[in-house]
Amino acid sequence: MVWDWLPTYASRFVDGFWVTIQLFSMSLFFGFMLAIPIGLVQVTGPKWLGLIARGYCTLFRGTPLLIQLWLLYYGLGSIFPHFPALRESMFWPILVAAFPYAVVAFTLSVAAYEGHVMAGAFRSVPKNELEAGRAFGMSRFSLLRRIWLPRALQNVLPTLAGEAVLTLKSVPLASTITVFGVYGVGTLVRQDTFLVYEPLLFVAFIYLCLTGILVYLFGWLERRVPSESMK
Amino acid sequence: MAFISNTIQLFYEWGPNFLRGTMATLQIALGSYLLGIFIGTCGAVGKIYGGRSLRFSLKIYTTVIRGVPELVLILLIYYAGSSLINLALEGVGLNPININGVAAGVIVIGVVQGAYQTEVIRGALVAIPKHETDAGIAFGMSRFKVFRRISFPAMLPLALPGMANLWMICTKETALLAVVGFEELALVTKQAAGKSRMFLEAFTIAMVIYLCITLASNVVFKLIEKRTTRGHPKLDGS
Numbered sequence: 001m002v003w004d005w006l007p008t009y010a011s012r013f014v015d016g017f018w019v020t021i022q023l024f025s026m027s028l029f030f031g032f033m034l035a036i037p038i039g040l041v042q043v044t045g046p047k048w049l050g051l052i053a054r055g056y057c058t059l060f061r062g063t064p065l066l067i068q069l070w071l072l073y074y075g076l077g078s079i080f081p082h083f084p085a086l087r088e089s090m091f092w093p094i095l096v097a098a099f100p101y102a103v104v105a106f107t108l109s110v111a112a113y114e115g116h117v118m119a120g121a122f123r124s125v126p127k128n129e130l131e132a133g134r135a136f137g138m139s140r141f142s143l144l145r146r147i148w149l150p151r152a153l154q155n156v157l158p159t160l161a162g163e164a165v166l167t168l169k170s171v172p173l174a175s176t177i178t179v180f181g182v183y184g185v186g187t188l189v190r191q192d193t194f195l196v197y198e199p200l201l202f203v204a205f206i207y208l209c210l211t212g213i214l215v216y217l218f219g220w221l222e223r224r225v226p227s228e229s230m231k
Numbered sequence: 232m233a234f235i236s237n238t239i240q241l242f243y244e245w246g247p248n249f250l251r252g253t254m255a256t257l258q259i260a261l262g263s264y265l266l267g268i269f270i271g272t273c274g275a276v277g278k279i280y281g282g283r284s285l286r287f288s289l290k291i292y293t294t295v296i297r298g299v300p301e302l303v304l305i306l307l308i309y310y311a312g313s314s315l316i317n318l319a320l321e322g323v324g325l326n327p328i329n330i331n332g333v334a335a336g337v338i339v340i341g342v343v344q345g346a347y348q349t350e351v352i353r354g355a356l357v358a359i360p361k362h363e364t365d366a367g368i369a370f371g372m373s374r375f376k377v378f379r380r381i382s383f384p385a386m387l388p389l390a391l392p393g394m395a396n397l398w399m400i401c402t403k404e405t406a407l408l409a410v411v412g413f414e415e416l417a418l419v420t421k422q423a424a425g426k427s428r429m430f431l432e433a434f435t436i437a438m439v440i441y442l443c444i445t446l447a448s449n450v451v452f453k454l455i456e457k458r459t460t461r462g463h464p465k466l467d468g469s
Contacts (some may be wrong), residue, residue: 067441169301
């Protein structure tokens with residue numbers, strides 16, 4: 001095993017680490033924000049909206065994230081330059097960078113997976129609890145904020161933790177559209193030094209640590225949320 | 232609309248390639264899924280009945296595989312696997328071989344799937360009431376026979392939702408093999424997109440094909456579920 005390349009590339013790995021963390025946390029945050037309405041409209045509200053939401057979940061859960069990423073980056077990315085108005089607009093620097101495409105693709109994917117989970121979670125909250133809230137004169141929004149959402153989350157926290165780990169582990173896919181996280185830097189080292197295993201093992205080790213931390217954080221969150229089995 | 236006519240034209244020109252890619256994807260997905268179920272069954276039995284050291288090594292296997300990105304694992308298993316096989320061949324005095332792409336893909340994804348299957352099958356095996364297997368032992372069945380005749384069929388309906396989920400993951404995971412240069416649907420699509428300069432159209436075709444695979448699999452798993460849970464009381468009353 002040869003590890004003398006590590007000090008040379010240490011600063012690049014730190015940069016890559018932040019790219020990984022940023023991509024992961026941004027897509028998890030925005031994805032979850034989208035997942036709440038996507039889950040909610042499948043349980044309540046107009047039927048056509050629920051159908052659209054379900055179709056969205058099926059489409060994005062039924063196709064590989066890699067293809068979605070390439071469709072957005074290569075597909076849409078090759079369409080945008082045909083619009084001169086876009087090229088002159090202030091958004092152009094965002095449209096030519098790869099990172100925003102990765103964030104959008106990952107966010108859409110997270111929204112689909114977690115939206116599907118949240119639909120089941122909203123459905124599993126007992127009806128009489130919602131009726132109790134309504135009887136107290138809660139508005140629909142405070143009913144959602146105070147009762148429906150917390151009760152739904154309480155039930156599916158372990159599932160959401162699993163989804164978050166899967167999202168973290170798909171971050172290396174972004175390196176195929178030139179977003180260099182930890183994995184991308186590892187690939188760079190492999191190309192420079194012709195080492196096969198060491199950079200990969202190092203990347204695997206970092207991800208293993210990140211997964212461990214994520215699982216621990218969700219476990220901590222789960223312990224803080226009171227559950228019925230703890231009585 | 233130009234987009235639709237372009238897509239149809241692209242599919243017309245590259246149809247055979249897309250078909251070949253789809254077949255390769257299905258082949259690898261099916262092979263690695265079956266390998267995953269085999270590893271998973273052995274792993275689950277080992278985790279429940281095995282000795283301390285076996286349980287510990289299985290724990291490391293499932294934890295590491297489930298905590299490391301698939302892309303990294305695929306590269307590691309791909310390189311490590313092929314050099315290990317060639318090392319073994321050299322050891323017995325044979326020439327090194329170039330490992331067949333399909334076999335490599337099946338092994339790589341199968342080993343990853345095995346870790347997840349182990350957990351799914353273990354959970355289902357643990358949930359089987361003990362008196363059912365006790366009855367088999369009381370009838371003088373061997374341990375293997377108890378597993379084959381009682382535990383395995385009784386576990387299937389419990390494990391099926393998880394296993395269906397893993398099949399979906401499996402078909403989508405084959406796309407990662409494109410990164411190591413294996414010619415399945417994702418890579419064929421990328422080649423078609425690059426050559427024809429019709430990126431949006433090509434990836435849309437791939438999305439539709441993957442979606443069709445998923446939807447068809449859904450139907451098949453519904454049928455299997457109906458069969459394995461026949462005679463079970465319905466839970467939701469619907």
